[in-house]
Amino acid sequence: MEEQISDSVEELDAVIVGAGFAGMYQLYRLREAGFKTRVIEAADDVGGTWYWNRYPGARCDILTVDYSYSWDPELEKEWTWSERYATQPEILRYAQHVADKHDLRRDIQFQTRIKRAKWDEDAKRWNLLTDQGQKIAARFYIMATGCLSMPKVPDVPGADQFEGASYFTSGWPHEGVDFSGKRVAVIGTGSSGIQSIPLIAEDAAQLTVFQRTPNFSFPAHNGPVAEARLAEYQRDVNAYRQAARESLIGVPADKPSVSALEVSEEERAAVYEKVWETGELAQQIKFNDIQLNPEANETQRQFMHNKVRQIVEDPKIADLLCPTNHYIFTKRPCLDTNYYQTFNKPHVRLVDLHTQPIVSITRAGIDLGGDEPEELEFDAIVFATGFDAMTGAIVSVDIAGRDGLALRDAWSDGPQTYLGLMSAGFPNLFMITGPGSPSVLSNMMVSIEQHVEFITDTLKHLRDHGYDSIEPTALAQDRWVQHGNEFADLTLLPTANSWYMGRNVPGKPQVFLPYVGGVGRYREICDEIVDRDFLGFTLDGPEGRQSNDGVIRPVKPDMMVTLELIEEAGAPPFESVPVAEARAMAEGMGEMFPPGPEVGEIVDGTLPGADGSELEYRLYRPASPGPHPIVAYFHGGGWVLGSHSSDDPLCRDLCKQSNAIFVSINYRHAPEHRFPAAADDGLAAARWIAAHAEELGGIPGQLALAGWSAGANIAAVTAQQAKLAGGPDILGQVLLNPSVDGAMDTRSIRDNAEGYTLTTPLMTWFWDHYCDPSDRSNPKASPLRAEDLSGLPPAMVITCEFDPLRDEGDAYAAALSNAGVPVRHLQVEGHTHMSVSWVDVIVSAAFVRTEMAEATKDFFAPRH
Numbered sequence: 001m002e003e004q005i006s007d008s009v010e011e012l013d014a015v016i017v018g019a020g021f022a023g024m025y026q027l028y029r030l031r032e033a034g035f036k037t038r039v040i041e042a043a044d045d046v047g048g049t050w051y052w053n054r055y056p057g058a059r060c061d062i063l064t065v066d067y068s069y070s071w072d073p074e075l076e077k078e079w080t081w082s083e084r085y086a087t088q089p090e091i092l093r094y095a096q097h098v099a100d101k102h103d104l105r106r107d108i109q110f111q112t113r114i115k116r117a118k119w120d121e122d123a124k125r126w127n128l129l130t131d132q133g134q135k136i137a138a139r140f141y142i143m144a145t146g147c148l149s150m151p152k153v154p155d156v157p158g159a160d161q162f163e164g165a166s167y168f169t170s171g172w173p174h175e176g177v178d179f180s181g182k183r184v185a186v187i188g189t190g191s192s193g194i195q196s197i198p199l200i201a202e203d204a205a206q207l208t209v210f211q212r213t214p215n216f217s218f219p220a221h222n223g224p225v226a227e228a229r230l231a232e233y234q235r236d237v238n239a240y241r242q243a244a245r246e247s248l249i250g251v252p253a254d255k256p257s258v259s260a261l262e263v264s265e266e267e268r269a270a271v272y273e274k275v276w277e278t279g280e281l282a283q284q285i286k287f288n289d290i291q292l293n294p295e296a297n298e299t300q301r302q303f304m305h306n307k308v309r310q311i312v313e314d315p316k317i318a319d320l321l322c323p324t325n326h327y328i329f330t331k332r333p334c335l336d337t338n339y340y341q342t343f344n345k346p347h348v349r350l351v352d353l354h355t356q357p358i359v360s361i362t363r364a365g366i367d368l369g370g371d372e373p374e375e376l377e378f379d380a381i382v383f384a385t386g387f388d389a390m391t392g393a394i395v396s397v398d399i400a401g402r403d404g405l406a407l408r409d410a411w412s413d414g415p416q417t418y419l420g421l422m423s424a425g426f427p428n429l430f431m432i433t434g435p436g437s438p439s440v441l442s443n444m445m446v447s448i449e450q451h452v453e454f455i456t457d458t459l460k461h462l463r464d465h466g467y468d469s470i471e472p473t474a475l476a477q478d479r480w481v482q483h484g485n486e487f488a489d490l491t492l493l494p495t496a497n498s499w500y501m502g503r504n505v506p507g508k509p510q511v512f513l514p515y516v517g518g519v520g521r522y523r524e525i526c527d528e529i530v531d532r533d534f535l536g537f538t539l540d541g542p543e544g545r546q547s548n549d550g551v552i553r554p555v556k557p558d559m560m561v562t563l564e565l566i567e568e569a570g571a572p573p574f575e576s577v578p579v580a581e582a583r584a585m586a587e588g589m590g591e592m593f594p595p596g597p598e599v600g601e602i603v604d605g606t607l608p609g610a611d612g613s614e615l616e617y618r619l620y621r622p623a624s625p626g627p628h629p630i631v632a633y634f635h636g637g638g639w640v641l642g643s644h645s646s647d648d649p650l651c652r653d654l655c656k657q658s659n660a661i662f663v664s665i666n667y668r669h670a671p672e673h674r675f676p677a678a679a680d681d682g683l684a685a686a687r688w689i690a691a692h693a694e695e696l697g698g699i700p701g702q703l704a705l706a707g708w709s710a711g712a713n714i715a716a717v718t719a720q721q722a723k724l725a726g727g728p729d730i731l732g733q734v735l736l737n738p739s740v741d742g743a744m745d746t747r748s749i750r751d752n753a754e755g756y757t758l759t760t761p762l763m764t765w766f767w768d769h770y771c772d773p774s775d776r777s778n779p780k781a782s783p784l785r786a787e788d789l790s791g792l793p794p795a796m797v798i799t800c801e802f803d804p805l806r807d808e809g810d811a812y813a814a815a816l817s818n819a820g821v822p823v824r825h826l827q828v829e830g831h832t833h834m835s836v837s838w839v840d841v842i843v844s845a846a847f848v849r850t851e852m853a854e855a856t857k858d859f860f861a862p863r864h
């Protein structure tokens with residue numbers, strides 16, 4: 001029994017599983033920091049992936065200058081890679097060289113596996129049992145087990161019957177394999193298949209490739225590292241490495257800023273040609289919407305198809321080699337040397353498993369079914385069928401956390417991690433490049449180093465502060481998993497049957513495993529967590545416990561990225577410039593946004609406002625036959641900025657979705673026209689529209705109000721004024737992020753004061769331009785202050801979590817409801833004041849507009 005710890009239990013500070021690049025560096029760091037550490041490794045030497053995957057053609061698919069350690073300055077100088085993409089033996093030699101140089105092997109126990117790991121809550125340590133029957137107690141248990149280390153069990157019937165030789169690319173014989181004169185089958189056309197097929201074809205008498213899904217592959221153009229690249233690297237190695245750490249995928253590369261659909265076909269073709277010629281995975285994405293927009297993606301996919309058709313002589317074979325069931329870059333693209341050319345060789349055959357599925361592997365070969373059944377005989381079968389990626393190696397160990405919770409059970413619906421580093425319920429268990437971190441979407445070396453350094457610093461922090469355990473909180477973890485899923489869902493990546501999604505392993509939960517946000521952003525997140533006192537972690541020790549619960553990056557990913565871009569653009573705050581300049585800036589910004597959907601018709605006109613003023617309006621008419629109900633719409637812009645056309649995309653979308661006419665009114669603006677001009681214009685416009693419904697193409701009596709921000713203030717005020725004045729009849733009001741109280745004294749005004757575009761200083765500026773402090777308690781300025789809200793039209797009120805105006809909007813919804821007004825109140829998590837109005841940019845807020853449109857429809861034709 002492990003609980004009865006005897007003298008034969010070895011006590012260590014840390015046990016690391018795996019002596020690949022992650023485990024080796026982790027050992028180096030922890031040893032250096034004075035932790036008594038041991039690595040447990042199943043193989044008989046270091047190298048991990050590069051120890052096992054010895055198939056012919058096995059190479060790195062990231063330039064090896066990039067795929068190398070950056071933590072040892074001497075190593076940077078003393079090691080020179082012979083090729084752009086070093087072969088497996090060279091990379092293995094590099095790993096062995098590092099092990100020798102730093103005398104790592106003395107703390108690595110080879111040919112050993114961890115069989116069981118059990119958390120001891122009282123002793124705050126992991127009790128480990130090896131397959132050698134050895135017991136180890138360690139405070140920290142670190143899995144450096146690799147993302148692609150657990151080969152997939154071949155899910156091909158009869159795989160064990162074959163009497164010829166079977167090989168797995170993931171466990172290739174050390175002495176190599178001589179295929180000369182042999183009839184060879186290769187099952188699988190992922191990276192391993194694509195790298196090995198051309199070389200196996202060189203030796204084999206016959207080669208038959210069994211393809212389930214064709215992949216996108218670029219020519220590697222292997223050879224010496226390009227002079228320019230080497231010079232860039234050597235000029236300032238530290239700067240180069242730093243650029244890698246801050247990049248998207250861990251290799252310095254320009255961030256694409258242009259859409260594939262913005263440039264001409266010729267320009268696009270030239271860009272794709274260059275990408276093809278470059279032969280670098282890290283430099284392949286040159287347009288910012290390739291991974292987001294199917295139409296953009298299609299342009300590069302077609303380019304790739306054309307390349308394949310140019311190389312492969314038999315058009316039928318070429319067609320089979322062109323991937324059509326997934327978008328490019330939604331599966332890991334491959335790099336090859338003469339892969340497509342191999343299919344021009346007479347002794348190489350491609351079997352399409354969709355038309356000729358494998359019925360069974362037999363004693364002599366492979367039986368195919370489908371339309372053309374065949375019995376094929378082979379001397380050797382190569383399984384290049386991939387891995388149970390990212391989670392396979394972790395859940396294969398019997399790991400029991402707090403209260404005996406099995407990791408396998410905790411992850412039965414997919415991995416639950418905070419940052420891909422730790423999992424709640426499993427204190428002091430770390431994963432290097434675990435699911436939920438950039439890992440396989442990045443240059444692994446960069447991600448490995450960042451995790452190792454994070455773990456080492458964390459362990460030192462615990463030691464220095466008298467804590468003996470660390471664990472993520474449930475909230476932090478749940479929201480990290482949510483953040484990762486939401487980020488992935490913005491892209492096309494989850495649409496493919498990929499191992500990123502767990503779809504290659506029958507029965508595996510289908511969730512997107514790596515973090516798509518990029519290594520630079522991810523590193524910033526990790527650093528911020530530490531700076532914020534280990535946000536989302538509980539640290540525990542004999543002298544006390546610190547649990548700084550909270551959520552990192554609670555803003556929805558598309559909004560978050562947009563806020564980052566806005567910050568990078570560095571425009572001055574509106575309130576820091578004169579009004580005319582602020583208006584020009586707002587107009588300029590508006591032009592940068594997508595236009596919104598097509599509607600039936602857009603008509604500009606004028607209508608009479610209050611005090612003899614003439615107001616411009618823009619009418620959006622649905623494409624369906626009229627007449628339609630009408631919504632009088634008031635734009636946002638703090639009574640100072642904007643116009644009847646400034647909320648164009650929002651109005652188009654709402655018009656289309658609600659099948660109602662929207663009339664956007666250019667009410668008079670401050671500071672030229674201060675309170676109550678805009679409010680009075682609201683009522684005047686509503687009256688005029690009601691009176692002229694028929695000539696506008698509307699249905700008389702079918703009028704609702706809508707507005708956003710200050711425009712929602714005018715809508716709310718107009719509804720109140722219409723009630724007091726006895727008309728016009730208003731059937732409903734949609735208030736998006738309304739400003740309803742000039743007091744500006746709420747928690748959200750303080751909590752969301754900065755950083756979410758509408759800032760509290762800007763809101764103050766707006767109010768100051770619009771309304772004297774003495775007037776702000778007047779319900780015509782602050783509709784929340786009205787004494788009697790009863791009898792107002794039904795309302796839909798939308799408030800957003802990260803809007804300074806959130807709380808006043810919530811208060812207005814509650815006050816309306818208390819007064820007996822039917823209210824739909826939508827409190828939108830993770831969004832800001834701008835989210836809903838940025839049509840086709842903040843896609844995660846699109847559902848809000850749909851709900852607004854539904855509410856609008858209900859005003860006109862209530863559903864019971």
Ligand code: NA7
Pocket residue numbers: 061148154155156169187188189190191192193194210211212213332353384385386387497499504
């Ligand atoms: P991959 O990329 O998972 O490729 C495995 C291939 O094997 C892929 O073409 C699979 O088709 C195919 N496969 C898997 N199971 C079967 C069965 N049962 N029948 C037929 N074909 C099958 O693994 P790799 O080792 O090539 O590469 C892994 C990573 O290593 C790579 O991305 C680089 O990062 C390095 P499928 O696509 O699932 O239809």
